Amino acid sequence: MSEKEKSKESSRRHFLKSGLAIGAGTVLGSSLFSACTNTCAQEVGGEEVEKIKLLTTEGKIVEVEKSKVYPIKPSEPAVGDAAKKGIPGRKFVMVIDLSKCANAGKCTTACQKGHNLQPDQEWMHVYLMKDNEYRDPYWFPKNCYHCDNPPCVKVCPVGATFKRTDGCVLIDADRCIGCKFCISACPYSARIFNWKEAAEKLNAEKEEHSPETSLPNQAGVVGKCDFCPDRSRKGELPYCVSSCPMGALYFGDINEDVISNGQETLRFKQTLEDKAGYRFLEELGTKPRVYYLPPVDRMFPYERGLKDLDETQKLKYKNVLDKS
Amino acid sequence: MINHKREKMETLNKTNLIEDFIPYIEKPNKRWYIMVFVLLALIGVGLYAFVYQVIYGHIVTGMRDYVVWGVYIVNFIFFLGLSYAGALIAGIFHLAGVQWGKPFHRILKIITITTLIIGPIYILLCIGRPDRLFNLFIYARIQSPITWDIIAIVTDMFFCIAYLYFIHIEDFAKLRDYKGLNVANWRKKLYRWLAIGYTGAKEQKKLLNQALNIMAAIIIPTSIIAYSLLAWLFGMNLRPGWHNSIFAPFFVLTAIYSGIALLIVVIWVYRKNSGLEKYFTEEHFNYLGFALIIFALFYGYFSFSEYITEWYNSQKTPSILLNKLWDLSEFGYLFLFSNIVASILPVIIIGIPKFRSINSITFVSVLVLIALWIKRYLIIVPTLETPYIPIQDSRLDWVHYSPTWVEWALTMSGVAFFVLIFILMTKFVPIVCVSEMEEKSHGIRFFYKTRK
Numbered sequence: 001m002s003e004k005e006k007s008k009e010s011s012r013r014h015f016l017k018s019g020l021a022i023g024a025g026t027v028l029g030s031s032l033f034s035a036c037t038n039t040c041a042q043e044v045g046g047e048e049v050e051k052i053k054l055l056t057t058e059g060k061i062v063e064v065e066k067s068k069v070y071p072i073k074p075s076e077p078a079v080g081d082a083a084k085k086g087i088p089g090r091k092f093v094m095v096i097d098l099s100k101c102a103n104a105g106k107c108t109t110a111c112q113k114g115h116n117l118q119p120d121q122e123w124m125h126v127y128l129m130k131d132n133e134y135r136d137p138y139w140f141p142k143n144c145y146h147c148d149n150p151p152c153v154k155v156c157p158v159g160a161t162f163k164r165t166d167g168c169v170l171i172d173a174d175r176c177i178g179c180k181f182c183i184s185a186c187p188y189s190a191r192i193f194n195w196k197e198a199a200e201k202l203n204a205e206k207e208e209h210s211p212e213t214s215l216p217n218q219a220g221v222v223g224k225c226d227f228c229p230d231r232s233r234k235g236e237l238p239y240c241v242s243s244c245p246m247g248a249l250y251f252g253d254i255n256e257d258v259i260s261n262g263q264e265t266l267r268f269k270q271t272l273e274d275k276a277g278y279r280f281l282e283e284l285g286t287k288p289r290v291y292y293l294p295p296v297d298r299m300f301p302y303e304r305g306l307k308d309l310d311e312t313q314k315l316k317y318k319n320v321l322d323k324s
Numbered sequence: 325m326i327n328h329k330r331e332k333m334e335t336l337n338k339t340n341l342i343e344d345f346i347p348y349i350e351k352p353n354k355r356w357y358i359m360v361f362v363l364l365a366l367i368g369v370g371l372y373a374f375v376y377q378v379i380y381g382h383i384v385t386g387m388r389d390y391v392v393w394g395v396y397i398v399n400f401i402f403f404l405g406l407s408y409a410g411a412l413i414a415g416i417f418h419l420a421g422v423q424w425g426k427p428f429h430r431i432l433k434i435i436t437i438t439t440l441i442i443g444p445i446y447i448l449l450c451i452g453r454p455d456r457l458f459n460l461f462i463y464a465r466i467q468s469p470i471t472w473d474i475i476a477i478v479t480d481m482f483f484c485i486a487y488l489y490f491i492h493i494e495d496f497a498k499l500r501d502y503k504g505l506n507v508a509n510w511r512k513k514l515y516r517w518l519a520i521g522y523t524g525a526k527e528q529k530k531l532l533n534q535a536l537n538i539m540a541a542i543i544i545p546t547s548i549i550a551y552s553l554l555a556w557l558f559g560m561n562l563r564p565g566w567h568n569s570i571f572a573p574f575f576v577l578t579a580i581y582s583g584i585a586l587l588i589v590v591i592w593v594y595r596k597n598s599g600l601e602k603y604f605t606e607e608h609f610n611y612l613g614f615a616l617i618i619f620a621l622f623y624g625y626f627s628f629s630e631y632i633t634e635w636y637n638s639q640k641t642p643s644i645l646l647n648k649l650w651d652l653s654e655f656g657y658l659f660l661f662s663n664i665v666a667s668i669l670p671v672i673i674i675g676i677p678k679f680r681s682i683n684s685i686t687f688v689s690v691l692v693l694i695a696l697w698i699k700r701y702l703i704i705v706p707t708l709e710t711p712y713i714p715i716q717d718s719r720l721d722w723v724h725y726s727p728t729w730v731e732w733a734l735t736m737s738g739v740a741f742f743v744l745i746f747i748l749m750t751k752f753v754p755i756v757c758v759s760e761m762e763e764k765s766h767g768i769r770f771f772y773k774t775r776k
Contacts (some may be wrong), residue, residue, distance in 0.1 A: 178452020
């Protein structure tokens, strides 16, 4: 790392630290954040110092001089070793409401656009599932579950895939040797291989690879959903969440106990409690960070998801459609 | 068919056995050159396929997002299995002092080394970015089964090369001392250099013997551990069909089984050469044939035990997997072929005296080798096609794996490389460890001293 980059890095880190300490730094965006700010004036040594009350991420209310408070600019996506640390104070989580999904496919395409993927590379893949013969099939969006006990991270021989403090499991594509062991180790088929070069070159020569954006992508390495921590830094929701027309996908932070689909903001634990949230294949012990709300009181019949598909696309769901 | 006239194992305890092999070591004939040329051509095709794959990427293979490992990894398991088997059998023969196993010693060690070199090459072919291979050493993570495997293979290779060299030293000395050996000067020099001043003095002989004993003792556990680690490369994955505690012992058993089959094929080929029948007798084929039967029965037992446990409780994903194996439109024929040939055929063909002959035993061995290769294919491909979440993909060619010419070409050149090394080694040294044959036979070696 050059001297210049190092100073840039440390200033960024300092920036983050101070920003989060005073609690104004909501990385997730204003829609998720409900801080109680309260100003008051105090006289110190004849001079009036204006103070401000802020809520920290740990839930404490602190007082800070107003002149020392400055708004946080969205930080740049981390690169190199900094990307292995995770955004401090965060624990990202996703909740997918199966009663709302109608296979619009917008999550998949938005993700592909955002990560410069080929049309057949689906980091967000919508399955058609059928639990038993008496139940209708339902649509089941599946991305990487960012497990807390990730089988993929265990088997990586070079540490190219790693778990961060904010819950994300990311890939350092500069280090990945493409052995595909993680693909075979993942019980959820979340990982795919970059068989070809990226669809379009996004001035790839200049840009340094960031595991947070998964850009620029390279051929011969493994790729997967990255939970869009770069979007979180900017206060935006992941591509899939913000693009879902049904609002079926929620993204949030367990520390703050909030999840949002961009239209409504809910309490995470209460939502799981109320709607009997569960994790897929819990018995494997991988501890996913993606929760599902079961498909009760569905907003649409499952057939609606088939309406816009042509015959070849329907072929995809043959194994379930044949049975129903 | 039946050859009642049993060739008697000749007493080979005479000197100058090396003369039998001198014609093979001296100037090669035209046929030899043609064979080498053909094999080099096959390897050339493989190199072309390799360059093709490097230029156009892995998309030229049949591997896709679901079946990420294909024929390459099948070859990797297959060749490494032969390698560990060679080491293991040679070690056991040496330690137990199996007299009839003496002529195979060198063949087994050459099998070991050759396949140990070929196997890992296939792993490199699976890797998307071979240019970053050094990352495996720079950023090595001991938690990963791949790192275990690298350590095991490197260790094993080190021991096997040492062992291979030790069993050659005496013969190098013999070749060095052989008067009127009609070979190029550089080869004479090489023999002299490789013999490292061995003269057959008592002290030297004792040291060499000790070294061989130690190597034989080391190589047995090393091979078992190394092949178990390879099995855990799959067993450690949370996948129905792989996540199985029987995997490591089953892999080791399959490896020894395939090693015996290959040994039979190799000695059959050498027997075709004049002057070598007395080293590879019908007796040998009988012994190895019976070993084949025993391993076939064990193999059948392990297979049955594996499939019956998965089938009986009919869990969701394992049942889907088993149905694919039994479905004739998917893997049914391969499944039937591999299981019938590997677990029943040797028992019938070799077990019934009427069918037993050198040629039939060899024929069965070839079939067993093919069946065991298919078994590895059935371990890899159907399992990868059956993840926990059933594949839903409109690209049918992505769902079902079928190897492309690139993969077949590289497989062929792997086999060609194996044969080539054998041909070259036979040209360089006697294929049978002459010095060991000349040694006086002794009974079973005792590890303790009896009180007199």
